[in-house]
Amino acid sequence: MNLTKRQKEIIDAALQLTADGGIQNLTIKHVSGALGITEPALYRHFKNKAEIVKVMIVNFEELADAAITDREADGLCGIETFVKSRFTLVAGNPPLAKVMFSEELFMDDEECSALLLDMMHRHRGSLRRMFLNARKAGEIRGDIEVDMLFRLVLGPVRLLIKQWGMSKQAFDLVKEGNRLWNALCKTLKENNPVSGFEQSTWKGNRHEKKSD
């Protein structure tokens, strides 16, 4: 995805417009207006509107990927890296908060929703792996299946980002994200009845069912 300067400007404007007023607000007229050029000028840079939306979506992913600093991290640490990278990414590009997890916005275009689904699945895939490893490693409680763990973590992350976006960035997303992560850790850590002592005992990955 090598974008020219103009193309990047267009994508940025499109993102901002969508964040401000939904896809209804993402019109060629508005985008070109935001750049101070005429509508036909846009067509020098993108084949059509669909192309703009598509690049916009693909860009999410690249931004997201780029935001993960430690790509080697796995297990609980990998999940933490992933989750926190979400917060810093969105905090640094607020319009993303309104658009990033709003698949329904692009529902009308077959190709786009396919793109988004694909992106989601890919993310889910690598997260599943991390959850599995974290559970095996005893970093995460063994009594909850991986698909549920995914929901327990990503659900709150998405909701926090949405709340931030809808509140017009009323709070510090990164800080609140850290708080959320701490809370998540409390709930997901192996439920040590002896309160953290002799952690090693729990390493074996107990009672796990392979249904997930």
Place this chain on the structure above:
Amino acid sequence: MNLTKRQKEIIDAALQLTADGGIQNLTIKHVSGALGITEPALYRHFKNKAEIVKVMIVNFEELADAAITDREADGLCGIETFVKSRFTLVAGNPPLAKVMFSEELFMDDEECSALLLDMMHRHRGSLRRMFLNARKAGEIRGDIEVDMLFRLVLGPVRLLIKQWGMSKQAFDLVKEGNRLWNALCKTLKENNPVSGFEQSTWKGNRHEKKSD
């Protein structure tokens, strides 16, 4: 909100259309087409399109409220009632899955997003109360603040419903919702073995097999 039969039909069609193809798909032409009447005929039943959308949104709430079986429940039980009512509600009206928690769909209209925000806040308010009471009663761990508890519970609930909608209702939402609730309970229940006199009960719970 006393709707005539025709008005209900219109709202239903509008909901379905929005679920199918986003608000871009919610046009007067499509709605009237779905009912087999002409466009001007719609204006006999609603002042304008915005009115339709607004009633649609208000309807969410009424449906949601109506879905709560035990209005007296408070504390953990109240939360459970609320959460599970979400699942049964959506399961009984699948288009809601694509629309109900997709505030961004209606973002472009000032009034609508205000309506939605209000609705969200009201829900959050009564849930906060329940969380507070549940924490006081020792039903929920005390080491997580209420706003976080809200996210930890509602985030996964929303995500599960969204997944169900996007998967084209591929799984049994109510069953999976129960599983989610069980997982949530595990993570939220007071886990201090010293203070939790009922700890033994939970231990058994941990080894549960496919009870969900």
Place this chain on the structure above:
Amino acid sequence: MNLTKRQKEIIDAALQLTADGGIQNLTIKHVSGALGITEPALYRHFKNKAEIVKVMIVNFEELADAAITDREADGLCGIETFVKSRFTLVAGNPPLAKVMFSEELFMDDEECSALLLDMMHRHRGSLRRMFLNARKAGEIRGDIEVDMLFRLVLGPVRLLIKQWGMSKQAFDLVKEGNRLWNALCKTLKENNPVSGFEQSTWKGNRHEKKSD
């Protein structure tokens, strides 16, 4: 093809516009302008522009068919009826002169050129039959194959109509059409060496090759 009054007006305007300035001149704006209504108003009467063009073409055929008064005529007489009906038809609706035999005008639309081809083939089919019968009956010389006869007759007919259209109707098409028919008869009648005497002898259809 049951057209409303408005639809008929639209088709007439479209025909006139096309005759005046080619299909480049057949725009929704021009058509609606010709009727004194706005562009969107057209879409109440036709699904889209292609539909207008299609109906226009289908209309040619119906007009043409309607113009043939004696549908029972066959042989030379049938051909004469057909040819002369072309002249009276076009004379009564001058824009047809510029459009009727200009298949290339509608070349850009797959469906339309298919429609036109179909129409042409149908006409050619019934004319072939007439030529065959005329030749069998000795009304037409036997030394020219039917496909050639078709060209020898229809070619000049089309050219005359085109000349009339391009000359801005400078001459009396029907009169000139009659002259053309007479000339055609002279060239196509059985080449009687004894100058018309004992016509009956020629009835046998001589030297005919069945290669056509």
Place this chain on the structure above:
Amino acid sequence: MNLTKRQKEIIDAALQLTADGGIQNLTIKHVSGALGITEPALYRHFKNKAEIVKVMIVNFEELADAAITDREADGLCGIETFVKSRFTLVAGNPPLAKVMFSEELFMDDEECSALLLDMMHRHRGSLRRMFLNARKAGEIRGDIEVDMLFRLVLGPVRLLIKQWGMSKQAFDLVKEGNRLWNALCKTLKENNPVSGFEQSTWKGNRHEKKSD
């Protein structure tokens, strides 16, 4: 008309595009695309689009003229030369079949239709002369006036070329053109047995089999 190599390429591309999809298909974008250059580059070679179309039309004539092998020929022979040159010309440059005799394609431009009319008149002029001479020389029957003779000959020639173009060159145009010419001769030759001293020669001609 001295065209540079690039100009010739442009004209050829324009001709092909017009043949393929009508003038609607003849756009600066398509032409430049066909040559693999950008749109503004075209304006190095032609002042504007109208210029391209005009040169295209003038080119028809030059091609047509160049196709006439025996410029001295007059009378029936001259006509034959002219007619057959049409067939060889078009056969050697198939797109011409769709464009050459389709004046209506260029009807929307004043200047172009004037050019075309002029060209047509010039051709008609020289052909009239030949017809007159042929008639005087007794090569052509005397009972049909020259303007009619013109239509009787040129009409079928045009129609055959059009049929060839519309059939996607399904048959051998030159061969079929010869057949047409033979048929035309049969119909146009003086057929009065008393006045035609060479009548016997023609009689043999009448029974010809597949000599074409």
Place this chain on the structure above:
DNA sequence: TATGAATGAGTTTTCATTCAT
């Protein structure tokens, strides 16, 4: 209640063309 006919504003896109480089 409903419809047929219409409309003004706006949609995406294409057109031929220009201009600085």
Place this chain on the structure above:
DNA sequence: CATGAATGAAAACTCATTCAT
């Protein structure tokens, strides 16, 4: 010779809405 970037005009079409019937 050619391009990249742009433009004014116009294309086809959709939008929500109105109004007379």
